[in-house]
Amino acid sequence: MIQNLIRLSLKNRYFVLLIAAGLFIWGIFAVRNNPIDAIPDLSENQVIVFTEWMGRSPQIIEDQVTFPLVSNLQGIPKIKNIRASSMFGMSFVYVIFDDDVDIYWARTRVMERLNYAQRLLPQDVTPTLGPDGTGVGHVYWYHLDAPDMDLGDQRALQDWYIKFALQTVPGVSEVASFGGFEKQYQLVIDPVKLQYYNISLLDVMKAVKTNNNDVGGRKFEMADMAYIIRGLGYIKNIEDIESISVGNNQGIPVRVKDVASVQMGGDLRTGIFDVDGKGEVVGGIIVARYGENADKVINDVKEKMKEVEKGLPEGVTLKTSYDRSTLIEAAIDNIKTKLVEEMIVVAIIVIVFLFHWRSAFSIIIQIPITIAIAFILLNAFGLSSNIMSLTGIALAIGVIVDNGIIMSENAYKNLSDWQNHNQNKNS
The missing domain is CATH 1.20.1640.10 (Multidrug efflux transporter AcrB transmembrane domain)
Known part of the structure; x- marks a missing residue:
């Protein structure tokens, strides 16, 4: 032959x-x-379901979030295994599919089941899908070099400007922020003053929540012109929160500042990000989408970062922490x-x-x-x-x-x- x-x-x-x-x-x-x-991708064909319910213990998360989700996700076809992990304020469910299953078909099936399982979860608890990336999808890390900017402002710059710009790069599944402080308004309640004014903690929470809102009105016509009436009520600074009325005492309004002190602070952190032992920094992790060319994604991200740097404040630059393209x-x-x-x-x-x-x-x-x-x-x-x-x-x-x-x-x-x-x- x-x-x-x-x-x-x-x-x-x-x-x-x-x-x-x-x-x-x-x-x-x-x-x-x-x-x-x-790196060869040897990770399993999985879809991650992430649920956040801050302030709850792992046992409560397991009983009221993780268990209902796992019970309802078990009926999805072509599933190999389901794993779950409950921790303080967070729940992770890993749905492992057969190797020959298309990842986006699997994500669609999981989303359909989550819509049904939503009614079994506590109020205001919404599960979300993790990024459509693999276990080796962390292809590029960067951090901000901003010596004259505090960590809170750096994190705000990362979350509200840099992150959104880099997410538009083709092939990027997610830009995960790390480090710094997530800014938030914090109310430090004085229980003695609450008791004195006969106001409960729930009254304070409800008042702050309802007063941070815009409301719409009707259209007002005058002299052949139409005007839209709106009620502007979103909080813009600390003084707006302090002036919110939470009740009355003998006909005199009781405001937030009468029962609590308001301050700008950072959210609870479970760790820090340090570079070469020189101090904390703020940055992000580029997660490549499933099946994408990692080298092309990294090069496109670098080109986008050059454009992003033009809009950064003076003295702020982006530095590379990890770059897989070198390998x-x-x-x-x-x-x-x-x-x-x-x-x-x-x-x-x-x-x-x-x-x-x-x-x-x-x-x-x-x-x-x-x-x-x-x-x-x-x-x-x-x-x-x-x-x-x-x-x-x-x-x-x-x-x-x-x-x-x-x-x-x-x-x-x-x-x-x-x-x-x-x-x-x-x-």
Whole structure:
């Protein structure tokens, strides 16, 4: 069979060359379109359901949030396993699907069940889906270099400007903020004053909540003009909160400042982010979307960061904390170097020992064509390039070269035997 295949190829050599050229061109497009990352993605096919209910103990979270969610998510088709974790103020449910399930189909099925399970949860508790990224999706970390800005202002700048801008980059699933203080208005209630004015804590909470709101009115027409009547009531500063009425005492209004002190502070933190032991910083984590080209996402994020820096306050810059593209580019440079080295070594060996450049060329041409076909197969099976696969290709180059040299040497030996046989026959 092999002899027939060789004979057929020799009779149709131009057709074989055309097929080889077509595979090489196809392989070039496959290399450009193949997602590349430094780390192979061995994470499970999962959808994360996150629920926040601050101030509650892990036992309450387990009984009133985690257990109802797990019970209702069990009926989703093609589920392999469900895991859950309850902690102070938060619940995590990990829905593990079969490996052949499309991630966005799985997220849709989970969302359908969450709409049904919502009625079983406490009031104002809403579960949300985690980002559509993998366990190795944290491809880029950055932090703010702002020596003249406090951590609260840095976190506000990150959450309300930088984060929104970077989320528009194609392939970015989420920009997770870390570090600093999340600003909030804090009311420090004096229980003695509440008792003196005969006002409950719920009265204070209700008054503050209802007074932080805009209301709409009707349309008022006058002199052929229509005016929209609105009641502006959103809180803008501490003084607005202090002036809110929470009750009355003998006909005199009791305001928030009469029973509590209002201040601007930071939300409860469970950790800090420190850089090189020089102090706290504020930054973000870029999470790449499932199946995206990590190297392209990182480069697009860097380009976007250059535009974002133009709108930052004076003296504030963005610094890189972790960049996976360095590993990716090192892996790519390694296979390029090995490819060139093998071509040079093969050319020298064949030319020195056989004194025939066409034999060297026939061996060298096999290397890029074989690598191109490898990337075609990677795309066909939905596999991405990473350190493991690129290293395997680099090692396989040596096998390709060895086979080419052996075949060329064997062809020369058979030609030599055939020539000697003919010469002896003629003599």
